[in-house]
Amino acid sequence: MIILKRKKWRDNPYLIKIKMAKTRRALTGAQCTAEAMRQINPDVVAAYPITPQTNIMHAFSQFVADGAVNTDLVTVESEHSAMSACVGASAAGARAMTATSANGLALMWEVVYIAASTRLPIVMNVVNRALSAPINIHCDHADSMGCRDSGWIQLYSENGEEAYENTIMGVRIAEHPDVLLPVMVCQDGFITSHCVETAEILDDETVKSFIGEYNAQHPLLDVDNPVTYGPLDLFDYYFEHKRQQVLAMENAKRVIREVFDEFGRITGKHYDFFEGYKLDDAEKVVVCANSSAGTVRVVVDELRGRGEKVGLLKVRVFRPWLNNMIVEKLSRVRAVAVLDRSASFGGFGGPLFTEIRSSFHEEKEKPNIINYVYGLGGRELDLEQVRRVFKELEEVKNGNIGKRVRYLGVRE
């Protein structure tokens, strides 16, 4: 393990707060994320390369080499070690970050749970990629959806700019004293991570003052106030600790809202757990997460042009899940298609579908909901497939539900 020692970064208290400025730049999603990490200037970053995440660390390690950040970049020998190093650093009181994809996340698994259960506010970018086997480097959401119950907050990003903003907001959410949970920021592998797009980047000072300095509540290195992390915890207290973890996730619902609102006041960009597009009088709605939302939006505009009452609901926050809000957003809709970019083998539909369908269980007023599993292993979601979904929703709207769980764009 090589640790590059650098001078500790501190906020300069004499900096005069300047007016927020935005710059429009051509950046890949990976570069956007690296840019957020540069501005956050974490104390410790530990990472191991894996496609398509590598481009984040490629760009970030350049910042380290150029002295643009004061981060201790720990180049570990595996993802299991990457998350372990983040756990150690975070427990010590450092602001710690990492990034990974697919099999890298799978190798981290054990420590991913430990990070959440130890209540360490680590921020990790997950560049969504299909899990092996067969080996595939392209996008689907099997990796992050597998972490559904790991205790991590999950934010999804439609494009590089959103990945950038989610990363910055993620730091604030994770470190809030009522939360203290790790945050996973997801973006689509290649589609977002390797695509040069227009992205609005905030100025460094705005980001620095937004995230503030991190003062860990119970740092391991505070020798005057000794604490223990990760002790044996049997039937006497384990359950209580899990209950507190559930409570922290409940608190996150309020804190995420506060952070979104504050970010909106500063930047003028207002985000929500679920973001509707042309939902107001929509009868047929597609729900999805990440880059597909952009493609669906194009079809919504096209069909609206022909007078069809269609809309889109984009999922930004998957964990914690805001039951009431999904009901509020969709209860007046007549037919909903939930697009899942991951399969739940043996389950009744994909993870997003299961969540949405269950949210409506007690409701009297509810849409007919169907599920499409799509885009596995990077299979492209094109406009024609989305048009087909809206077309099939017409039948569903009229009560002919047919198959609840369907597959889109696959040879059968």
Added chain:
Amino acid sequence: MHRDVFETRFHGRGGQGAKTAAALLAEAAIEQGKYVQSFPEYGAERQGAPVKAFTRISDKPIYLHSGVTNPDVVVVIDQTLLKSIPVTQGLSEERGLLIVNTNQGVDNVKSITGFNGRIIVIDAVKIALEELGRAVTNTAMLGALEKATGVVDYEGLKKHILKHFAYHLGEDLAMKNVNAFERAYNEVGL
């Protein structure tokens, strides 16, 4: 152009700079206040294998995240691809444009591809060898594309090529790339 979004597809082989050409075009466009997307199609990335790269340019934000299926322009950086890859797929014969790096004539390209739309040929290898000393033709092909479409500001694109290569390859090679770009721009027959 004739649609809201200008779409280009570059065909090349791994290492020939198709991805870089697509990105340079996008980056130059954004400096001129446009909205852009640029992305390669990744199979198994390796030197010499056929690759595709795309650029979208628009006055409005671009939300679409699927590949380019009906490009306005196709740029073929390596003429050996004409026989092995369906380079004109989705390219309209009425309003599409095919730009090929070849030492052969338009008729030759037409007979290989069967494409009856507008074709522009340029011997970019000759230009690249004379200007750069290497058969890397992406900047020359950008010159031809710029002359044929004027999709971004000429001076802006030139400046951006200089900036990009000065950072990555040093000023000498950057100037040589600009020369290749300029020569192709001036020499391409429309």
